[in-house]
Amino acid sequence: MSNDLRDVFKRELDQIPLQPAETWVPERRRPILLPRLAWRAPLALLAALVVLVVAVVGGRQLATFRDHSAATPGIVAGKALYLSPSFNGSGWIQIDPTTLKDLSSKPLLDIAPSTTNSSEAEASTDGSTIFVNDFNGGAVTQRVYDARTGQLRGYFVPEVAMVVDDLSADGSLAMGRVGDNRSPVDGEKVIVSVADGHVVRHVPAISLPGVVQARPTAADLSAIYYVLTPTAVSLIATSPQEWPYSLVVQSTLTGALSAPIPLPGILARTFDAGPVSALSPLTVRPAIALSADGRRLAALSADGGTLDVVDLRSLAVSSLTVHKRTSLIDLFSPLVAEAKTLNDQEQQAMAFTPDGSAVISWVTETHYDDVNGATRTTRGIQRVDLATGLVTAETSASDGIYGFTMSPDGQNVYLVVRIQEPPNPLYVLRRIDAASLELKAERTLPDYAELQLLAAPTPAAATATPTPPTRTQAPVGCPRARLEYLIEGFFTMYNAHHSADLSNLFKTQQSAAAGGFSDYSDNPGVPVHITNVGKLLAYWEQRFAAGDRFDTHAVTYPPDGSTPTTANPIATFTRSFTGGTQQGNIQFDCNDGLLVAVRLSSDYPGWESRDAFGLRFSVPVAWNGPADIDTQKGPDAPKNWLVFNDATGSTTVSVWLVDDTAEHFAATRLPGDRRTLTISDAGQSRDVIEVHAPATWSGPAGAGSYDNRHLVIQVTPTVAADVFVSAPRINGPSSLTPEQVQLQDRISVRLSAGTDLAAAQTYVVDGYTFTAQLLFDHAYGPAAIDAAHFSGLEGVGLACTWSRTGNDVGKAEFLFGPAAAPASLAGYTNLTHGTSGSRIGGFPDAASSDTSETHAVCAVRDAILDHGIEVVVQFTRQAGTTVVSQVAFNPWRR
């Protein structure tokens, strides 16, 4: 009910008229309400005079007396109007918004005219920033100007190769496709800080369910609004066709794509428009516009009769019938002109008024002429009230519109129109009243020019002139300042739960072998070791869903002054998340200005946790293991004889696992000095049974005795572990080193029960809920009784259930099987909310397909993506049997 009421409130209260924008802001620091009331108070005594004044002014409204703005010539609501006759930023002259005359002879930007048509200039919506791009062969120089002063602010040098497609409204951010302008419109994008070129976030590539007809963006670049048709609109179709429009929204914060939102009544069409010829198709297209506050997107049908307005927060669509109070001249009878040649088309165009209460629309008919090229005529301009759909004003001016700008106060519309066609084209600038659409002023232009609405000019400050860059990608290295940027950014973005922004701190464009991202290790209760960037994003989302945040951190940075290519600073942290807290260390590996590895450890830098054989071991990262070296399993042998080896292959620590109690095992199986003691390390302690069991050795190189220290631990009620280390074998007696004892204590203190490998896990992925669980049952195996029990891993099955919790998505398939090539188990012509599915079967992969890891997915493929849950099983061989040693679940998209 709240959302319904919100819609009602917004729809109705948005009809409250706004006052002219220049009255919104009072004169700077003018007396506030109290003095003004004091000014008003004497009016009570002069009421009669006031009545007289009111009478004299003939009913002027009170607002007239309350005009707070100190009018500045040429400035309307803080904006100035410029004529820009060039594409390279030269010759931009401010004009009077009322008379349309030049206000200055000095161009805004100090750029010389050029005859080469290899530049483009673009201003941010707030008019504060101007981008001038000069293309020279394959290189592009991008200059950034302050539109208020005309001064060159600097050069835009992005960290990654990109082509700028959009500026944020305030000009602080630029968004563009990675690569160059050959990159697809739905390819990967980056959002980059204009000031320093740093990548703010990556926007992943998407697969759009159609062809883009318009692509406005949110003012802060937080969203891209793709307006689509199912296929390309053909200008040369010789039979009638229709292409329905829909809207798909991509969040640039999460990369997520909405389901297509139909725009009812909005179509592009091609039909035979005569004059009485089978080869005279006319294509008509609807208009798309985004409101100034970015909250609504409007689409006007090609015939001008249907206006759809999308609330971009709720994505609710309301459809209006555009109508007129009278029908003396019905411009909305089918807007079908005669097609003069093949490819003629009519295009609706539209713009919101600044207060969002109306749209001004017009139809441009484009006629393609072999001699003169494309020529335009305009078929009517209308103002349509958005609350009622009523056409409140209209004009039938027919000159082709080549430029359209609305004054920021909503009072005027400025048009560049061509009043005479080639070979001697003549352009004029017109000002028309935005309410009545009546012509108010006109000025002849020497040539085609565009209109630019920029921030009001201010005097230039004395600043150093920036120098052109000699590179396009700065070798930033890993100096202290860069490390602070990366590491503080890591904590900030992690706590903000912005996985896409977080990934921008990592060197993801290169492989690990080439010095790029190599690994991310974490253990917030379950050990995680990730080497794939896609999985890293999914893992972060999983952690963010658990409310994971760093509460404190302290970083030891290297001293300032040097500019190393690599660095590995370490931070200490405390963190909290649902169900737990943790403290520990993080090692950040920086290479060439970006992070390539992050290793979180709950105990020591360079240590990590490993789940294996039902236990969780905490050991140095550099060690290999645990590996079970007893493949024979004699009748009295421990259940597992595990060893950890260092990088040279030497065994550092061994562990026996037994189904026994620690007391019984030590008493019956370990002869030697035995005592119970409490070992401690880094604030953690544990009771253990210590047994020193000396042994002897002899060989060609000599003989000696050496000490073995066993620590027997009751890990679970039924499993005991014997963690032992041995002194070096040297000629003569040998004792353990203090380092060996310390390592043994550290490992023993932290040894704990491992993950429940059979636990189910649930993920919500893009409007689906998936639950997956490993099944440990001997019925599953390569020699299973039926196909459903056939498994790549002996004795391991997989159960999965899913349900659609989002909106209906149309056609879909249920996928199950190896991640690289899942099988389609079922198809749906329309997958509706509440639809569910399930599958119980053998673990769907062959263990021999890879040597240590098997990936399976349970997923649904719809028109947008494959969405699902991925199950990653690590296994080991024990006594000829494949045994699952680790399992991980990840959200999965493809």
Added chain:
Amino acid sequence: MITDHDELDWERLYRTVYPSVYRALVATLLDADLASDALQDAFVAGLDRPPLHDTNVAGWLFRVAIRKAGRSRRRPTVRLTDAGGVASGRNQIDVLLDRLSVGQLLRMLSPRQRSIVVAYFYLDQTQEQIAELLGIRRGTVAATISQALTRMRKGESHVQ
């Protein structure tokens, strides 16, 4: 103290949210002139002492303007419309609110209820934000919204 540069930023933020906050104030105060004055005063207040964060500028302006309007209402004064009986923006707003179902519903509420309801349903403020802005308990906000909805149901059952 705010700098010139900050002033520009503050004005930019202010202009961004002006339409929604102005309309919210009109709906709350039922007086376009008072809403305009109060919002401009809130703008000036922001120049002197800007909000600590710019994440909820609309909420901040709404709160400050409501307080400014409250002070001005408490002072004995004669408005030009009162003195002259001239058709003004206030009359226009009256006409408009009479036409809108939301306007009719808001008239049933007390000013305090209106401020909470408008902040919640129009300005998209959360109950926690409203409680923080108005210096009241969240439970009070929830109760007020509930009471207001009850009153509105009784008055206009079709707005659900």
